[in-house]
Amino acid sequence: MEHPGKLTFLFLVSLLQTHSLVTGTTPEALSVSPTSVQLTGSRQSVQLIVTGRGVNGDILDLTHEATFIAAEPSLLKITPTGMLTPLLDGTTSIQVKHGQLSDSINVEISGQGSQESVSFNHQVLPVLAKAGCSSGQCHGAPHGKAGFQLSLFAFAPKADRVSLVRQSLGRRVNPITPSESLLLLKPTMKISHQGGKRLETDGRLYQLLHDWMSEGCSVASHDTTCLGIRVFPPEDRVLKFPHIKQQFRVIAEFSDGTSRDVSHLAKYETSDPNVASVTPDGLVTGLGRGDTAVIIRYLSHIQTPLLTFVRDIPGFAWEPPPILNYIDENVDRKLRQLQYRPSELCSDETFVRRAYLDVIGLLPTPAEVDHFLESDAASKRSELVDSLLQRPEYARFWAQKWGDLLRVSRKLIGGNSVMKYNRWLQNAVAKDMPYDQFVKALLTASGSTLTHPQGNYYRTAGDTNDAMETTSQLFLGSRIQCAKCHNHPFERWTQDNYYGLASFFHRLQRRKTGREEEVLLYSTSNGEVTHPQSGLVMQPWVPTDGSIDVTEHTDRRAAFVNWLVTPENPFFAKVEVNRIWSQLLGRGIVEPFDDFRDSNPPANAPLLEALANDFTTHQFDRKTIIRRIMNSRIYQTAAKTNRFNEDDYKYFSHYTPRRLSAEQLVDALGQVTGQPKTFERVAHGTKATWLPAPDLKPHRRDKIGDIEFLKVFGQPERQSACSCERKVDTSLGQALELLNGQFLHDMLIHPENRFRQSRNAGTSFEDIILDLYRRALCRKPTDQELQRAVNYVNNSENQEGGMEDVTWAILNKEEFLFQH
Amino acid sequence: MIARHLPLQRQLSLFVLFVLLVGMSDRCFATRLRSLSTHSLSPGQTTEITLDGQELNLPYGSPAQLWTSFPATWTLSAKENNNRGKVIYELTPAPDAPLGLGAIRVCNGEGQSEARFVWLDRQPATPSKNRTTLKEAQALTLPCLIEGTTQERRPVYFTLDVTAGDSLQFDVIAQRLSIEIDPVLSIFNPSGKPIDYADDDPIVDGDCRFSFKALETGAYKIAVHDLQYRGNLPFLLRVGTFSLANNAFPLGVQIGTPINVLVNLFSHVPTTIPVHWSAAEKLGFIRSDLSNQPGTTMPFTCPINLLASARDQLVEIEPNNEIAAALPITLPCDLNGQFGEAGDIDYYQFTARKGQHVTFTPNAKRLNSPAFPHLVLHRANGEILRDEINGAAEELMLKYIIPADGQYLLSVRDLIGTAGKEAAYHISAKAQAAFTITTPYDQNLPRHRPVCAPGGFVYTEIDVIRYGYDGPIELMANGPAGPLAVDGHQIPARVNRIGLRIKIPDTFQPGMAFDLHIFGKATIDGVEYTRKLDLRNHLARDYPGIRIVPGGMVDAVTAVRTDQLFTTEMPAKLEIQRNSKANLPVKVHWTTERSLDIHFHILGLPRGLRMEATKNVNRDTTTAEFVIIANDDAELGDHDGAFVESIGRLHRGQFFREHPFQISVIGSP
Structure with missing residues (x-):
């Protein structure tokens, strides 16, 4: 019989917990996982998960709201959060209650007569990973920290044991008095530790390390291997406020057929800390609306269940906006779920400027603006998109985007090769080369890089590993570099996978000829990649199919490309449509757009899938996707937010303004002032947005100290295939350049600039200012703006100086500097 | 001596200063030819050509000489513009001068310049008007050879009237003149729309050629620019209906036998024509134009390159793309094959003896073939013995010592899969130990260009690259008029470098450049x-x-006979007693402004006499006072054969001269 006081207490607790549901869904059913528990060792534990089902079918996690009552409390310990740990052998049951609902599970406990040894591989190493000791920022760094090195995420357990037990004269461990060992003194801050406090002395993790040392720091001679982990709940879940908590349980599977709850040893993170946080014990709590992946890691295994957090927003009512194509349908579905109201459509003035900048990289001329604005054709926006896609500037601008990714630079391949490679890219874009053929041409290039400039792909990626990493990042959307030295920390990539992929590129040879910049590319029939640690020959491997047979291909790259470009490949089409989406909307559905991984889920998976299907259905035609996106309502929404979407940064309920790129800005300034910048080593009239490389100009010693405007505004050096190389953030240097930099100043004071020529031709200041607004902002000034500007000029002691000032002011407006 | 006592840092500084000064002196005073005013000449026609450079003309006013790789005459222009930086000539190539590439150097009393290249063409050149807009394009009359320079950041435009159905060839010659340009040619239709462009060409590398048939009548436009839009780079543009050749097959011919080859023409419609020439008379690379050949159109200058040797020429017979079908060959021979299809492999089988040194030397690029032949040596069963795939050179020679008597296979494939009629190759296959000789000096550098003062020698070093032959090698040299006397003419066994002195006749005039053809000869395996x-x-x-x-x-x-530079004044006869010393003063009279260091020593002294010490002379010390010592057993009597040898350096080119004198040894006092 339970003590009455205890019963009363529990009743009161349950009442309080029930009261928290006042504003939320009331569960009408309750279940507990696992349905039965077997604890066979003294160090085992099980995390119970209590799941409720609401009247609307909502799934609720009630683990931290339920009460747990053991029929035989002496046999085990249950925490209020549902963690069971055994005490004595025996059989009992646990009743789980939540309000009026209850469920019960049976528990069998055995093996408590003897103390279970601590497993170095399965417990000590996970503790060190969970505490952050073996992370890349700490002792898991390539050279460790403070002389103590561990393998990242326990990738090399033998080396880790040596490091713990034998190095530094064995002073890291103390089997006699474990609490006096460095291994415990440092992370508990009993002595100074640069890594801070990592363990609590009364914590379970501390106890494991303590017990391992007191047991003699042993390692089982034939320990089982962990084959993988399962998590519960296994499916993606939508959690609605106020039920925004979700407890996870993690089960490890071992090579001897056993499985074990390792929830207390797993490491938990979320992919979007703005959406949810997670405790070290695996309790996720929603903070805002949206999706997040929960990254659960145990040893080198990783699982990434997805949680979506929704809440009812007061006053929100879904008013169906116009649907122009499937993009709108898919985005709207997500917006409705998350209760973000989409912004209105942008104005024609905004659209024309946006479309020109996105498709051809240039501002429209006043005549082009007027022509568009004056048309009242219902289809004028889509017609504008079509016409822009036919212009030669489209190919030049979008070839530059490829140049960024393919690292087309004088430094890497030489001046002549830059021009030829860029010309090839421009021709490929201009002729609408299907994307699969484009990629095939790049990846299987052979012969002379001068007559086959696409072969320069293998000059910018100068060896096997570089070629594989670049290919993986550009066409699989995966930053696999980490897996070169160890299993990938955020993805399922293993080191074996890394070298298996590399084997496709290993037989490619590069030979210089007597001609400057010329390299001959050819494949040999032998040459293998060996694993750097095991020494084993790596078979060619691809993510979906594993090892593939390449014997029928004399060039293994052909085998890889055949796999890569198949419409069934889950990566290829998605990566490219996501890239195009990012280039048009300023943010990818997967962001960064070259970082596809389970732990970085797409903001809208169905949308991404639909775009990819559209792409493959239309034979990988990029213009189809560009058109589709630009003709969608989503692309055409205004940047102005409403109170229902002002905190949306990733679901595309409104347009996200972004600064003009460095090259766009240079061209725009030139267009407005009539003083376009000229560049060396290119044809006269070449725009910045057509430049084949950022480093065409030969280095000149007398130009040291000359501020490079393009560099200040983020023009990439093209030394990396990462999209992050192009800087899009703002900086003090940029502000100074625009406020009083020489570049803009020279344009403003030039005697032949646009406003001076107009003035010399007798144009009034009012008309000059009208023209200025149309060129720079694609709109007319308001009456107030016009009056203010005209008055300023007229009242200036030097009217031309006044006009310079007005131009300067316009060009420093965010409305000019940003694409909105 | 002084340097030894200086701190190390100071020594290094002095050393660096020394190198810079010496280097500077070379750059300051070396003859350099920077540019030519024209790159196009016509056989039999006189063309005024301005040479720009430095130290072209002697400071004494003597005219610079021209060395040309083709027969030509020249006279100094009457214009008053000749100076150390610029010289103007009227240059007339001989009427039978070979068409195509020719080289020019400037030579004077103190050295020679690097070579610059010209194009010999029957079509006289028309200067470009440098029109940089489509609207102002320069009108062309066909056929034509335009000589122009690129404009910075703008193409140069030309226009020509074409009738529908006309076939035209365009050929831009620039890189073939070793000009640092990557020309691009663009064609626009009468509406101004770009039709196509030509850039690299696998036959002519960085130059460009274009062939098309006009679809409409009208004024077509052509644009020429450097790929990087650099300006002031010369180019030649040939436009017309002439024939352009790619290459021939076979690529090799045997000396003394008539030449019958198939020539692949460059055209929008692939065409091959048979060509017949008289026998090649000389070994090595030969160049022939297709003048007056049936199936070709004049004027034409594009040469075909062939390789003439004394060996049998074997032409590949397909199919031989399997081991079982390998073509039997007997070494030595020359193999001429083609890669008919992508992935084609040609097998050749031969018999060799243990210890034989086999070498297979591929030639393709030099013979205008776009192929990249890759050679592999196999045992008869296909097992690979040697694969030169990972070497650094473009066409890798394969060499091997045969391990045992028996059959072997040579396989040839294209490294990058080139295929087609033009994808031809030539392989010199030898089964003999061999060697090649070269010089370690880069003659393009001023300091390495050989010079020779009157009465002196040209000095150069010869490197030997041995392939299985370690024995002695006899060196010989031929000048313009025949064999020349050579000192140090035998390279001993197992030696790989030797200094060579070649005696130059006094009949060679100062400023005269002459080619020294150096040969090595040895008897190897009785041959x-x-x-x-x-x-x-x-x-x-x-x-x-x-x-x-x-x-x-x-x-x-190529060496240059210099001016006198200096003369010596010394006794014609020296009298000396046994057991005594005698002075031999050698006074130097400078005839050059240059600051030269001359090292003197005495050679050829009779028995019992020796020189006390060598002497150095420069502008400050103009007399070398030698002391000759005679022992008590010095050979009595009058002796000829002794001489003072002077070794001078001009721009680091060494020259030697001998100054003979007679010695009379008389008895002890």
Whole structure:
């Protein structure tokens, strides 16, 4: 019989917990996982998960709201959060209650007569990973920290044991008095530790390390291997406020057929800390609306269940906006779920400027603006998109985007090769080369890089590993570099996978000829990649199919490309449509757009899938996707937010303004002032947005100290295939350049600039200012703006100086500097 | 002595200063030819050509001389513009001068310049008007050869009236003149729309050619620019209905036998024509134009390159793309094959003896073939013995010592899968130990250009690259008029470098440049083996863009006869007693402004006499006071044969002269 006081207490607790549901869904059913528990060792534990089902079918996690009552409390310990740990052998049951609902599970406990040894591989190493000791920022760094090195995420357990037990004269461990060992003194801050406090002395993790040392720091001679982990709940879940908590349980599977709850040893993170946080014990709590992946890691295994957090927003009512194509349908579905109201459509003035900048990289001329604005054709926006896609500037601008990714630079391949490679890219874009053929041409290039400039792909990626990493990042959307030295920390990539992929590129040879910049590319029939640690020959491997047979291909790259470009490949089409989406909307559905991984889920998976299907259905035609996106309502929404979407940064309920790129800005300034910048080593009239490389100009010693405007505004050096190389953030240097930099100043004071020529031709200041607004902002000034500007000029002691000032002011407006 | 007591840092500083000063002096005073005013000449026609450079003209006012790789005459222009930086000539190539690439150097009393290249063409050149807009394009009358320079950031435009159905060829010659340009040619239809462009060409590398048939009548436009839009780079543009050749097959011919080859023409419609020439008379690379050949259209100058040797020429017979179908060959021979299809492999089978040194030397690029032949040596069962795939050179020679008597296979494939009629190759296959000779000096550098003062010697060093032959090698040299006397003419066994002195006749005039053809000869396995000097590596580096350097530059060192530079005044006869010393003063009279260091020593002294010490003379010390010591057993009597040898350096080119005198040894007092 339970003590009455205890019963009363529990009743009161349950009442309080029930009261928290006042504003939320009331569960009408309750279940507990696992349905039965077997604890066979003294160090085992099980995390119970209590799941409720609401009247609307909502799934609720009630683990931290339920009460747990053991029929035989002496046999085990249950925490209020549902963690069971055994005490004595025996059989009992646990009743789980939540309000009026209850469920019960049976528990069998055995093996408590003897103390279970601590497993170095399965417990000590996970503790060190969970505490952050073996992370890349700490002792898991390539050279460790403070002389103590561990393998990242326990990738090399033998080396880790040596490091713990034998190095530094064995002073890291103390089997006699474990609490006096460095291994415990440092992370508990009993002595100074640069890594801070990592363990609590009364914590379970501390106890494991303590017990391992007191047991003699042993390692089982034939320990089982962990084959993988399962998590519960296994499916993606939508959690609605106020039920925004979700407890996870993690089960490890071992090579001897056993499985074990390792929830207390797993490491938990979320992919979007703005959406949810997670405790070290695996309790996720929603903070805002949206999706997040929960990254659960145990040893080198990783699982990434997805949680979506929704809440009812007061006053929100879904008013169906116009649907122009499937993009709108898919985005709207997500917006409705998350209760973000989409912004209105942008104005024609905004659209024309946006479309020109996105498709051809240039501002429209006043005549082009007027022509568009004056048309009242219902289809004028889509017609504008079509016409822009036919212009030669489209190919030049979008070839530059490829140049960024393919690292087309004088430094890497030489001046002549830059021009030829860029010309090839421009021709490929201009002729609408299907994307699969484009990629095939790049990846299987052979012969002379001068007559086959696409072969320069293998000059910018100068060896096997570089070629594989670049290919993986550009066409699989995966930053696999980490897996070169160890299993990938955020993805399922293993080191074996890394070298298996590399084997496709290993037989490619590069030979210089007597001609400057010329390299001959050819494949040999032998040459293998060996694993750097095991020494084993790596078979060619691809993510979906594993090892593939390449014997029928004399060039293994052909085998890889055949796999890569198949419409069934889950990566290829998605990566490219996501890239195009990012280039048009300023943010990818997967962001960064070259970082596809389970732990970085797409903001809208169905949308991404639909775009990819559209792409493959239309034979990988990029213009189809560009058109589709630009003709969608989503692309055409205004940047102005409403109170229902002002905190949306990733679901595309409104347009996200972004600064003009460095090259766009240079061209725009030139267009407005009539003083376009000229560049060396290119044809006269070449725009910045057509430049084949950022480093065409030969280095000149007398130009040291000359501020490079393009560099200040983020023009990439093209030394990396990462999209992050192009800087899009703002900086003090940029502000100074625009406020009083020489570049803009020279344009403003030039005697032949646009406003001076107009003035010399007798144009009034009012008309000059009208023209200025149309060129720079694609709109007319308001009456107030016009009056203010005209008055300023007229009242200036030097009217031309006044006009310079007005131009300067316009060009420093965010409305000019940003694409909105 | 002083330097030894200086701190190390100071020594290094002095050393650096020394190197800079010496280097500077070379750059300051070396003869350099920077540019030519024209790159196009016509056989039999006189063209005024301005040479720009430095130290072209002697400070004494003596005119600079021209060395040309083609027969030509020249006279100094009457214009008052000749100076150390510029010289103007009226240059007339002989009427039978070979068409195509020619080289020019400037030579004077103190040295020679690097070579610059011209194009010999029957079509006289028309200057470009440098029109940089489509609207102002320069009108062309066909056929034409335009000589122009690129404009910075703008193409140069031309226009020509074309009738629908006309076939036209365009050929831009620039890199073939070793000019640092990557020309691009663009064609626009009468509406101004771009039709196509031509850039790199696998036959002519960085130059560009274009062939098309006009679809409509009207004024077509052509634009020429450098790929990087650099300005002031010269180019030649040929436009017309002439024939352009790619290459021939077979690529090799045998000396003394008539030449019958198939020539692949460059055209929008692939065409092959049979061509017949008279027999080649000389070994090595030969160049022939297709003048007056049936099936070709004049005027035409594009040469075909062939390789003539004394060996049998074997033409591949397909199918031989399996081991079982390998074509039997007997070494030595020359193999001529083609890669008919992508992935084609040609097998050749031969018998060899244990210890034989086999070498297989591929040639393709130099013979205008776009192929990249890759050679592999196999046992008869296909097992690979040697694969040169990972070497650094473009066409890798394969060499091997046969391990045992028996059958072996040579397989040839294209490294990058080139295929088609043009994808031809030539392989010199030898089964003999051999060697090649070259010089370690890069003749394009001023300090390495050989010079020779009157009565002196040209000095150069010869490197030997041995392939299985370690024995002695006899060196010989031929000048313009025949064999020349050579000192140090035998390279001993197992020695790979030797200094060579070649005596130059006094009949050579100051400023005269002359080619020294140096040969090595040895008897190897009972067979006389002769090898010419091979300067291909230097020339390929110095003159990029040129596949076959003309005029014997490959196998000849060009030297220049200098001015007197100095004269010596010394007794014609020296009398000396036994057991005594005698002074021999050698006074130097400078005839040059240069500051030269001359080292003197005495050679050829009779028995019992010796020189006390060598002497150095410069502008400050003009007399070398030798002391001759006679022992008590010195040979009595009058002796000829002694001489004072002077060794001078001009721009670091060494020259030697001998100053003989008579010695009379008399008895002890």
